[in-house]
Amino acid sequence: MSSIPLTPEPIPAPFSGTAGVTPAFSPLYQQIKALILQSLQQGEWKPGEAIPSEMELAARFRVSQGTVRKAIDELSAENLVIRRQGKGTFVATHAEQQVQYRFLKLLPDSGDVRVEGPAQRRVLECRRVRASADVARGLAIRSGDAVMHAKRILSFGGVPTILEDIWLPGLAFKGLTAELLANYQGPTYAMFELEFGVRMVRAEEKIRAVLPAAEEAHLLQIPLDTPLLSVERIAYTYNDAPMELRRGLYRTDTHHYHNELS
């Protein structure tokens, strides 16, 4: 299948440039990691596909298998690729999810996630708008730039549980529609990969307790004095570029936000 590497690559400059203040020593495996990352970023291998075997990469980069291994170890630790013994190493994807939703940490208070099944989605809105100052700051774009804005409700077992606003860069997500958001089977982030070629790799969240505005309470069918979790998420692609701003309001009377510390 995978042919002999087209570019035998002239061996990455062995060590460093001795310029500047810091010698900036960079180990070989880090350089290899950066090269693999670059290939991932450029889409040389698609999400779900296998990347070349360790031996192939070792030959391509003219280093030992152990060095490639250590590079892939780190990529694997960052959830960018997935190793499968006997089969190969695969580009990570939000489809074929290990745990249904990778970035959603809201769990039902009792019982398994698998019991309640996937969320029902009701899309209230999906249109092109101009970025407010807040949204622009989150997405690292300019105020007034075009962005896609969607609003939707996620329900579990028929109970509206999450009210979400999503903002995406207008350029990359031009063709986004309410139909896509509502009808795609599987995680929304998997749809982003498939339809827009954008892979979310990590995210940061700021969590607060808030009371709903009148409209929000109405949409979630709850009293005005029900405290909610406000979860503000910024999701990043490769190279730490922010590609999504999402603000969720979570009901926490039947569910809770679960976090592991170490």
Place this chain on the structure above:
Amino acid sequence: MSSIPLTPEPIPAPFSGTAGVTPAFSPLYQQIKALILQSLQQGEWKPGEAIPSEMELAARFRVSQGTVRKAIDELSAENLVIRRQGKGTFVATHAEQQVQYRFLKLLPDSGDVRVEGPAQRRVLECRRVRASADVARGLAIRSGDAVMHAKRILSFGGVPTILEDIWLPGLAFKGLTAELLANYQGPTYAMFELEFGVRMVRAEEKIRAVLPAAEEAHLLQIPLDTPLLSVERIAYTYNDAPMELRRGLYRTDTHHYHNELS
């Protein structure tokens, strides 16, 4: 300093027992890791101290340095030890903290953590009680068993921000006093290490949005309709034994709970 190992250890049984259903193959480095973990657990090396060098451990366990390395790699990834190039590998501790408070994810909305400095602590209560059903479940003990219960307020810049209830197994924390809780300089978990020999290694949190009870609102000096974050934490020692149940109420008008997803 460190003498020649007293117990040259008869080499851990090379592989596995072929008994039972699963062959239960366990790689050498996992066995080494388990042995090191055991030493950590038994306090052979105290928090903050250096463990033997990789070469020493390799000799002690009769394996190559690379195998010890891989074992320590995992312990390091789990924050049980800390590597320092040129110096050695050290038992992790909540003192000499890398980030002030390791398990507290509440950050001020603007500005650095270092700006606002450490929290002021006011201890409201600290006494021996019998475990309720809830507390017993969290600590994996029996209802009615003796536990220490403390209640305190953490303030930042003079503003009461966190109201905490803490429950600890009565046996291990017999000598806990309000004075200890209030006056110890540094993280409370560091005090637990020093005074009680209990090292918290990881924790799980369940987060909800709630409204304060009258007394809670009064203690935090906030209106009754101020939504708060309820953070229920169970902290574990080695061998995944729960050793602390903590319930915090966080103000989130000036601070937010910060989380990283990947």
Place this chain on the structure above:
DNA sequence: CAGTGGTCTAGACCACTGG
């Protein structure tokens, strides 16, 4: 300068997967 962790190699062998 000696001692520590960190990198890199080359080669052998093992466990798992699929045809």
Place this chain on the structure above:
DNA sequence: CAGTGGTCTAGACCACTGC
């Protein structure tokens, strides 16, 4: 059975720390 990732070794050398 061949191919993949996973383990283990032995040895060389590098970068960092402290005396």
